Amino acid sequence: MVLTRLSLNNFRNFVRLALDLPAGPVLLRSDNAQGKTNLLEAIYYLATTRSTFARAERQLVNWEAMERDPLPFARLEGHIRRNSGTFQIDITLLPGEKGTVRKEMRLNGVKKRALDVVGQLNAVIFLPEDIELLTGSPSARRRYLDATLCQIDPNYCRALAQYNKVLSQRNALLKQLAEQGGGKVLLSSGDDQLLFWDEQLAEQGATLIVTRQEAITELDHLGRDRYRLFGEQPEVFRLHYAPSFDPQHRPLLDYQRPLSLEELLPSAQTQLSLAEVAEAFKSHLRQARREEIARGVTVVGPHRDDIHFTVDGVDMTLYGSRGQQRTTALALKLAEVDLMHEVTGETPLLLLDDVMSELDARRRARVMGMVDGVEQAILTTTDWVDYTDEFRAQAHLLQITAAEIEVVGTRQV
Secondary structure (H helix, E strand, C coil): CEEEEEEEEEECCEEEEEEECCCEEEEEECCCCCCHHHHHHHHHHHHHCCCCCCCCHHHHECHHHHHHCCCCCEEEEEEEEECCEEEEEEEEEEECHHHCEEEEEEECCEEECHHHHCCCCCEEEECHHHHHHHHCCHHHHHHHHHHHHHHHCHHHHHHHHHHHHHHHHHHHHHHHHHHHCCHHHHHHHCCCCHHHHHHHHHHHHHHHHHHHHHHHHHHHHHHHHHHHHHCCCCCCEEEEEECCCCCCCCCCCCCCCCCCHHHHHHHHCCCCCHHHHHHHHHHHHHHCHHHHHHHCCCCCCHHHCEEEEEECCEECCCCCCHHHHHHHHHHHHHHHHHHHHHHHCCCCEEEEECCCCCCCHHHHHHHHHHHCCCCEEEEEECCHHHCCHHHHHCCEEEEEECCEEEEEECCCC
């Protein structure tokens, strides 16, 4: 899979960019705050239709355009070559109501939904901030997992969209019941208005849970091999899925937290069917009914799941050196590359933003060697010497200054 051309208009600090990209490694050098990370963000946005950094999508529109133009917009265009053919993705950000932004997406010139665009370009991005996958909140880990799975599993992406809609409707009903004090009437009458939403939530949620468990089991296997290449000691890397309830029906009394490492290990060894997980989900919703009505919010479900990373049994989300955490995050992203390759039959586009900044010489050599395993990789750096002369000779070299890109070297074949 290769991104052959990238065009940007009014995206971040790029007023206008048209860039042809070859297969193989592309090395992009610049000082800080010149636009190299914005370029990677634009590519990942084409793959996922979501921003990596922006809290609101209006932040993606060039600020000068926001000040200058009566109808400011941003446009991204990517041309992709895959085994199945060539594709063109266009995403336009247009002014919406009350200062918001609406997205218009096209695939090969035909207007499409986001669900139809996600996955046409597969990309894995590694950023210095990815250490927060370990140190940050569970929501960050869920967003990472959703972005990965949506690229390779359309059924998961549809289930996720539907789950979020049902969750919003169910929460609205819970809030209404809490405000009206209707919990006692609801629980005693048997006329349970929540049963319909429970069924819908459990059906879609079961798809999310089973798919997540299967993916994490495979990422665990692939990540161990990747971590072993980076680790200085023969440490054992493991990845564990921590659902918010036990799919094997065992009760969990505290719905404010996901399962602990000790609680989840037995469940992680068993692959359950969609029907079994859906039934367990409904059972736990019934157990949590009083608490949910009192709080006015759904307290159990995949929207509260988590992931645990362990090295030699030590939970990296709680402990571990910065070096271990960084190595763990990098091993995870490289395992993601392997997973996408297994599922799609093609290697995704690998985006590495200043990956060498905290790695020693041995780990840098490992990274450069692994780039050879993908069809296309785009790497950024602030200093050419982060990469060896041999690597630079095999790479397409770009220099970026104030959002202007100059070709300074072409790949030697």
